[in-house]
Amino acid sequence: MKEIKLPPEGIFVGSGVYPTDTDTLLCTMIGHYCWQSQYFGPMEMIDKIVSDNQGNLAQVWGCARGFSPRLIDEWFYALDEIGIDIPAPDWKTCKNLTKKEYASVFEEHRDRFGAGLVRFIREAKKRGIYTALIYTEAAPGQIAEMSRVGGEYYLGYDFGERYSHGLNDAAAVKAVENGATLTDLSDQLIERVREHADERHHAGWGCVMATSSDFALDYEVLGGADIPVVEDFAFPSLNFSSALSRGLYRQHGLPLWGSHLAHEHYAWLPNSDSHRYDMLRASMYLKYMAGSKMIINESGNWFVEHTLAPDSPKLKLPQDARERFGVIDWGDARRILEEEPESLRPYLEEARPYFPSVNYESPICRKYRQIISDFWNFVKENGTPEGQPQSSVALAKGNNDLTGARYNHDYALCGLYDVAAKNPSWFQGAPERGWKIAREVFFPEVPVLAPYVNIHISGTPQGQVDVVSFAKDHITAEFLNENYKALMFAGWNTCSEEQYEILRQYVHNGGTLLIALPQLSTNATRNFAFGTDELVHGGDFSELCGVKVKGRGDCIYWAMIPPESNRLGCEFPRRFGTLGIPIGDLEITDPDLETLVIDDEQARPIVTLHRYGKGQCCFVNTWSYPGSLDQDEGPGSVIGSSGLMGYLYRMIANENRGDVYITDDQKRPGAQCDYIAFSYFPKDGKICLFNVDFDHPRTFWLHHFGIFEQITLAPGEFRMMQTARHA
Secondary structure, three states: OOOOOOOOOOOEEEEEEOOEOOOOEEEOOOOOOEEOOOOOOHHHHHHHHHHOOOOOEEEEEOOOEOOOHHHHHHHHHOHHHHOOOOOOOEOOOOEOOOHHHHHHHHHHOHHHOOHHHHHHHHHHHHOOOEEEEEOOOOOHHHHHHHHHHHHHHEEEEEOOOOOOOOOOOHHHHHHHHOOOOHHHHHHHHHHHHHHHHHHHHHHOOOOEEEOOOOOOHHHHHHOOOOEEEEEEOOEOOHHHHHHHHHHHHHHHOOOOOEEEEOHHHHOOOOOOOHHHHHHHHHHHHHHHHHOOOEEEEOOOOOOOOOOOOOOOHHHHOOOHHHHHHOOOOHHHHHHHHHHOHHHHHHHHHHHHHHHHHOOOOOHHHHHHHHHHHHHHHHHHHHOOOOOOOOOOEEEEEOOOOOOOOOOOOOOEHHHOHHHHHHOHHHEOOHHHHHHHHHHHHHOOOOOOOOOOOOOOOOOOOOOOOEEEEOHHHOOOHHHHHHHOOEEEEOOOOOOOHHHHHHHHHHHHOOOEEEEEHHHHEOOOOOOOOOOHHHEHHHHEEHHHHOEEEEEEEEEEOOEEOOOOOOOOOOOOOOEEOOOOEEEEEEEEOOOOOEEEEEEOOOOOEEEEEEEEOOEEEEEEOEOOOHHHHHOOOOOOOOOOOOHHHHHHHHHHHHHOOOOEEEEOOOOOOOOOHHHEEEEEEOOOOEEEEEEOOOOOOEEEEEEEOOEEEEEEEOOOOEEEEEOOOOO
C-alpha cells in the first residue's frame, strides 16, 4: 500500500476533470438529453484549476465525453509529443469526428496509451496540483511512468462504482435460488474486488480507491481497496457516510479516507433555490470537520452535467434528435456518430445557441467555482485539523449486513428482486430499519431544505460517531477498547464463536455493548424464524449478557419502564408500542442483573444490563431485530423519540461522552443540538462547530474539559476554536 503524504494544507481538495469534446451528442434518453458544449485540452484544464483557485487536486476521468480522435490523442496518447498532429473535428466536412478514422494510427502507437495521463500528471505537478485517476486504463509502460513522474503528486487509481449492486444481477439471483447464503454473496463480492485490486496493485497503479455509494464499502476494503472515497449525496446522509469511512480508516489502518461529492446530480433542488448552494458549501465543511483528508467535487464547476433538477438548463435544449433517433443511450449515441455523423449536423446547429447556459461560462458553473474557491481559501488560511476527530462511541455494522445506505421496505437486498418476490425476507425489513433508527438519533435529518426533503444534511448531537464493521470478523477487541467507550449494534448480524469472543473481551476489558438477541444468531439465510440451536453458544450468553435463552417466548404488546427506574431518561409508567413481537424465554444467570425495560403484563425482562469485568452489556431480549422497536404510539409517546431503541441509543451515548460534547440544557442534547454538527480533534485541540440550519440561528451549550459555555451560531455558520486545554 502506497503511503500518502498530505500536502502543506493538510488536505486534498479538488474536482473531477473530464476529457470532453464540443458538439458531441452523448445521449437522447428522456431526462438525460446531452450535448457536450466545449473542449479544453489537458494543459488548458490544469491552468484553469490554478487560475480559478479550484484546490490542489485533479481527479482525471478515463471516460471521455466525446469520441473525436483529437480528444483521445491529447488526453490519452499525447501523439503530438512524437510529431503526430491530429486536427480538430470538422463538422462542415464531417471529418475528424470519430476515433475509427485514425484507428491505424492509434494501433501503431498503442504502447503510448496512457502517455497523455502521464503528461497531465507531470504538468500538474509543476503547478503544485496532485492527480488521482478514475475509471482509467493504460499500457503497462505508461503505468510505471505515472508513479515515476508524479512521485507524491500522483495519488493512485479509483475503480469508482464498479462493484455497486445492480438490480437483479442474473448470477446473484441464480446463486441464491441455488442455495447461496449471505455469507456466499459477501464472499463473492470480496473476491471480485480482490481480483481487480490485486491486478491494479501488481501493475503499479499505486493506491486503489473505491468511490462507492453502497453501504457495502467495508467489503470493498476487505477486497483490497486502500482508500474509501464515498460518493456522497448518492450515498444519502453526509455524516453517516463519514462515520462509515472514518470507522474503516481506523479499523484497517488505511492511508486516509475521502469524499466524492456528487452534489450536482443528487442535490435535486432547483438551481434557483439558494439552499442548493448552501448544501454544497455545507458538504465541504462537514467533510472537513469529520476528518476527511480528500474532498473531490465530482462535477458542476466546468460544465453543467445534471438533469435531476426541475430547472436544469439542459432540459431546455432542443429535443429534435431524440425524436429522430429514438430513446438511445450513450452506446447508441456513439454508434450514430460513427456511422452517420452528417445526420446529426442540423440538430447540432439547433443546440449550439443553448451551450452558453451549460458551459464553463454559465451562471451555474461560475457559482460552483466560487463556492469551491471560497472553501479552498478558508483551508489555505486556517489549515486542517490534524488527525481524526474523537469518537467515543461506535455503531457496529454486523457480519453479512448487505443492506443499502437507506431504509426502503420495497428495496431488495443486493437488488435481488426476483429472489425477494419468492421469499419476502430478502426485502429490507426489521434488521435494516435498525439503521434508520440509528440515523434518526445520531444523524437527524432536520428540515433545513424546506419545502424540499432533506436526506443529506444533519447535525451530530451525540458527537462524531464511527461505524465499525464486523464483516468476516476482521476486527479485534483490542482495537475496540482502544478507540470506543461504547459499541452499539444496529442492523443485521451473522454471529460466530469468534465474534462472540471478541465482544466478550471488549466488555470484560471495559467496554459498553448494546446488542439484541437476533444479532447473536449464526443465521446467514435471512431466516427470521431461527431456532435456539442457531444462537451462538447455544443461547448461553451468561458471560456476555448474564442470561441463557431457553427458546422463543410469547409475543408482547407493550414494553414499559419499571417502577423506580429512570436510566433511559423517562420514568414509570412510560410505555413503548404497540409492538406485537416475541421475546426470548430467559433463564437469569446473573443475580445482580439490572432490568431496564419490562413487558407491562408479567414484568418479563425486555432490556437488561449485565456488568461483566470492567464493562457492561445492555441486552435487548426480543426475537425480532431492534428495528421492530421503532413503534412509539401510546401513553407517554413523544414526537421524535425513535421508539425504545432511540432511548437506548441516547442513553448509552450520553453515558459515554467524549471530552467535548454539546447540550440544549447543560444536561442532554435536544432539539437545538440536532442542528449542530461538531467535532473535536485531540491532536491539536481544535473544536469545529457548524449550524446546518441555513435560515435560523441556533443556541446551545458547549462542554469541554469541565468548562461549559453558551454559544449561538448564525444561520449556516462554521466556527473553529481551541479547547480550554489547548488555549
